[in-house]
Amino acid sequence: MDIHLSHSDTRLNEKLLGIFFKVETLHWWWVARKQIVLNLLDKHLNSKNKNLILDAGCGTGAGMIYLSKFGKVYGVDLSPIAVRFCKKRGIKNVKVGSVLGLPYKDNTFDLICLMDVIEHIKDDKKVIEEMHRVLKPGGLLLMTLPALPFIYSKHDSEQGHYKRYTKNDIKKLFKKSRFVEKKLTYFNIFLSSPIVLIRLLSRVGWPFTGLASFDSKVNYSIHNKKIINLLLTKIFSFESILINNFNLPFGISLLTLHEKI
Numbered sequence: 001m002d003i004h005l006s007h008s009d010t011r012l013n014e015k016l017l018g019i020f021f022k023v024e025t026l027h028w029w030w031v032a033r034k035q036i037v038l039n040l041l042d043k044h045l046n047s048k049n050k051n052l053i054l055d056a057g058c059g060t061g062a063g064m065i066y067l068s069k070f071g072k073v074y075g076v077d078l079s080p081i082a083v084r085f086c087k088k089r090g091i092k093n094v095k096v097g098s099v100l101g102l103p104y105k106d107n108t109f110d111l112i113c114l115m116d117v118i119e120h121i122k123d124d125k126k127v128i129e130e131m132h133r134v135l136k137p138g139g140l141l142l143m144t145l146p147a148l149p150f151i152y153s154k155h156d157s158e159q160g161h162y163k164r165y166t167k168n169d170i171k172k173l174f175k176k177s178r179f180v181e182k183k184l185t186y187f188n189i190f191l192s193s194p195i196v197l198i199r200l201l202s203r204v205g206w207p208f209t210g211l212a213s214f215d216s217k218v219n220y221s222i223h224n225k226k227i228i229n230l231l232l233t234k235i236f237s238f239e240s241i242l243i244n245n246f247n248l249p250f251g252i253s254l255l256t257l258h259e260k261i
Contacts, residue, residue, distance in 0.1 A: 057117030186251030
């Protein structure tokens with residue numbers, strides 16, 4: 001669903017980025033994910049501190065705006081077009097750069113967010129190492145990423161996803177890292193059944209081929225259907241309460257929070 005570019009084989013045109021620039025503050029998926037992230041950070045991050053925060057793979061910048069609740073936010077994205085959209089929002093602390101080699105010094109940030117980014121990177125272990133480098137000791141790394149490898153579809157390949165993850169994949173990814181796990185849960189559980197069905201049907205072929213296309217109207221125009229969009233937002237956002245109390249056993253996405261040691 002997200003729009004970050006993290007390897008050279010992926011291409012998103014300016015028109016599509018422009019669409020997401022307009023809808024990501026309204027669309028149920030982005031709005032609910034925002035609430036889930038904020039609720040988790042409210043619990044684990046002291047908002048009274050003057051935290052330095054990095055939105056790595058910041059896309060068109062909506063995440064940078066709501067993360068500013070917790071401190072001063074910097075953004076980096078591989079796409080110059082995405083960076084231009086950030087600046088169109090009035091965001092100044094943003095630059096073009098790769099999550100494999102961030103343009104920041106060691107031990108800089110209190111929090112780094114990788115929201116639906118790491119699945120774009122073939123060498124995901126190197127990403128974790130780079131996040132560790134620029135985090136301060138005791139700093140937090142928050143990630144959201146697509147789950148359930150068995151539903152990998154055109155929706156993923158069109159975005160340049162190398163894979164979808166399981167909880168075991170995340171545990172292996174961090175096994176030899178210098179991070180301590182604070183939270184690891186699936187999310188988007190209540191809406192998972194229709195999404196799984198759509199992704200699987202799209203692999204059958206015509207007439208279902210277009211169902212999982214990244215740029216299909218099902219993905220980005222639903223926010224115009226205000227009642228439906230509000231209902232989906234309410235259903236998805238409710239998980240923000242659940243996740244703060246326990247881990248969900250299933251879902252379309254994963255949420256992780258790790259502390260640097």
